[in-house]
Each structure stands twice: as C-alpha cells, then as structure tokens.
Amino acid sequence: MLITSWNVNSVRARILNVLDYLKSSNTDILMIQEIKTEEKNFPFQEFKNVGYHSYVFGQKSYNGVAFVSKKVIDKIDKAFFVDEKKQSRIIVGNIKNKSETIKLVNIYVPNGNPIDTDKYKYKKNWLNSFNKKIKKLLTVNKNIIIGGDFNVIPNEIDVHDSKKYENDALFKLEIRKKFFELLNLGFQDIYRYFNKNKQEYTFWDYTSGAWQKNNGLRIDHFLISNNLLDKIKNVNIDKKPRSKIKPSDHTPIELEII
C-alpha cells in the first residue's frame, strides 16, 4: 500500500497536477494540505472519476486538509483537539492494512512567522496541544501514522542554509524541540530512519530561483509509531511534481507499507 503526503497549495488551482500525480504514482491514499477551499467547492467529482473517495476538512482561502483515497477511511475526525483559532489543520481517520487498523493523522502545522508575533505563539500552542493528544492516543492505539506539512526543519542537514533559518519559526530550537518531543513519545521520522545522511528537500520557495538552485527545506514528514516500523518497506520524496508547469511549492513524500 502506498500513502502520500503533499501540500498542494490550493487543490483547485492544482487539480491537473494532482490528477497527474495520482495517475503516475497510483498511490492508494493521498493526504493533502493547504487545499484553500471550503468543502462545498472541493473537486469531489474529479477524484471520483479516477476512483478516489474524498474526506475533506475545508476552510475558505487558507489552510484545509483532506484525504483522497481508493480505500474507505473510517471514523473521520475533524476535531482531534481544540484549535484556538478554529483553523482547518488536522483530519484523522482509520484505515485497514490486512487485519490491522492504523490511525492516519493528516496535519498542516501553522507556519509561525514572524517569531515575535501571535502567529508564533499559535504554532507553539498548536504543537503542545497536538503532542498531548498524540500521547493520549498512543495509550489506546499503537499503530499511528502522522503525515503532513509540519513546518519544522528537524536538523541542519534538512535545510540548504541553516544559518539563514536560525531565527525562523521553522527552525527555532524551541520549535524543533516540540518535534523531538513528539518523536520521543515513540515515533520515527521515517525519511531520516531510512536515509541517515541523505540531503533531500520537500519544499522550495517560489522566489529567488530556489528550485533551480536547490535551495530547499525538508518540512513535510511521515512519523511512524515504533509498533509499525517493521511494516514500512520504503519512503521516497518524488521531486517530479515540483518541476512541472504551475507547481505547488511542495513536492510529495511517499510511504510504502507491507
């Protein structure tokens, strides 16, 4: 089974690229972020036409997350915890893999810039609430996959120029600590688990020729609960979608489960 996470930066502006990706990857479950639309304007039909169900937690203009899936996803939860700003940033559901049930968590963590503002506090609070809730979930469910746009650069290796990002909300030590805290609950950053020294990115800014210069960031992640580790066959960052016409600024990360 193939599961993909991708921040598409507007599902309506990106519909052709997303359909292209579904066709070429044949992924089973696509977790998307920043759909930038309300549920009523989501392209359900376009996905249905190619064999995918959609489960949508939308918002007008900003944010929004969804599952686009060949398989049925049960127990959809759009209120995993209380978001102080009532933004649509997390959707959770259950999938079956053989006889096992896996809790799938699709997140779009707040950006948090600039750091001297309320936006930064919101990011910290959001991560605190999220970690607390995951800790609780782990006591009743050992099979958890968290995927999405974390807006966290875990380490120096995950950014083209770490010096530039010292005071950025994506790389502030205080924020990275929240990410490590989450890992310490019993997860692996599965890309890094399989690739100890590899330097790959999932995001390249639209400005400054960042893509051409490979000035990227690794901020889209899959976290796998330790109980599921031996089921993960592979993880891959697919750079092709970032090279296409009218791309998202992020590219998909793919997870292969046996």
Place this chain on the structure above:
DNA sequence: ATGGCCGAGATCCTCGGA
C-alpha cells in the same frame, strides 16, 4: 548586496505562506 512568487478574494491591493 538585494530581491526576484503565488493563490484567494476582493478590487486594481492585501494577506498569508515559508
């Protein structure tokens, strides 16, 4: 040495993203 983009939604600009 600096800054260069893009999408949504409402106007001909602002906000938000990272």
